[in-house]
Amino acid sequence: EAGVAQSPRYKIIEKRQSVAFWCNPISGHATLYWYQQILGQGPKLLIQFQNNGVVDDSQLPKDRFSAERLKGVDSTLKIQPAKLEDSAVYLCASSLETQYFGPGTRLLVL
Amino acid sequence: AQSVTQLDSQVPVFEEAPVELRCNYSSSVSVYLFWYVQYPNQGLQLLLKYLSGSTLVKGINGFEAEFNKSQTSFHLRKPSVHISDTAEYFCAVSDLTQAGGTSYGKLTFGQGTILTVHP
Numbered sequence: 714e715a716g717v718a719q720s721p722r723y724k725i726i727e728k729r730q731s732v733a734f735w736c737n738p739i740s741g742h743a744t745l746y747w748y749q750q751i752l753g754q755g756p757k758l759l760i761q762f763q764n765n766g767v768v769d770d771s772q773l774p775k776d777r778f779s780a781e782r783l784k785g786v787d788s789t790l791k792i793q794p795a796k797l798e799d800s801a802v803y804l805c806a807s808s809l810e811t812q813y814f815g816p817g818t819r820l821l822v823l
Numbered sequence: 824a825q826s827v828t829q830l831d832s833q834v835p836v837f838e839e840a841p842v843e844l845r846c847n848y849s850s851s852v853s854v855y856l857f858w859y860v861q862y863p864n865q866g867l868q869l870l871l872k873y874l875s876g877s878t879l880v881k882g883i884n885g886f887e888a889e890f891n892k893s894q895t896s897f898h899l900r901k902p903s904v905h906i907s908d909t910a911e912y913f914c915a916v917s918d919l920t921q922a923g924g925t926s927y928g929k930l931t932f933g934q935g936t937i938l939t940v941h942p
Contacts, residue, residue, distance in 0.1 A: 717866070746929065746930075753934070753935075754934050754935070755827070755913050755915070755932030755933050755934050755935050756867070756913070756930070756932050757932070758929045758930065758931075761929050769929055804866060804867070806866075806867075811869055811872065812869075812930060813869075814859075814866035814867040814868070815866050816864070816865055816866045817865075817866055
């Protein structure tokens, strides 16, 4: 069974630029999560989807972050404009019950 | 709201020695409890979970954890570690009341414990 796929694996941008991350969950998983993991900290939930609807986006900085899950499968997370403090690993997870995590996208904002 | 505290940021240990990674949580509602492991440049992998029933939970790679409701703890243990166990370990909880359908709900993570196994 294929795992959660994420791309790109690494991204370096300058502040105020925009960036997008892509996630393909495990087939059949209705629930999809995006987490932000800052160096030295545990992952923090940004947004949770159930199929293509948003369940929880209370910790998503909506002035600069956006996410969508069209057709209830793949998802994209966008940051526009990026700030230095957005440097982190962005993890995507999907679940039926247990959450399975992708390898993450490591973002560096200069 | 829930919070998770991992009491040790780093734990060095010699190969074949026992290890315990400590985790305490705070919640006003019942929770599910999890331990995940993260190897360098990889995503998180589930080690074990406590949902209900026996308070001693066995997971993969010889790890086990014990749920102690009175002390709100979920410490992870392994009787004999290997070099390959070197990684970062995260304790996490999810809110039982937010778990819906087939999902356990969003996870709240601790800050992680780096386990380093020395030869």
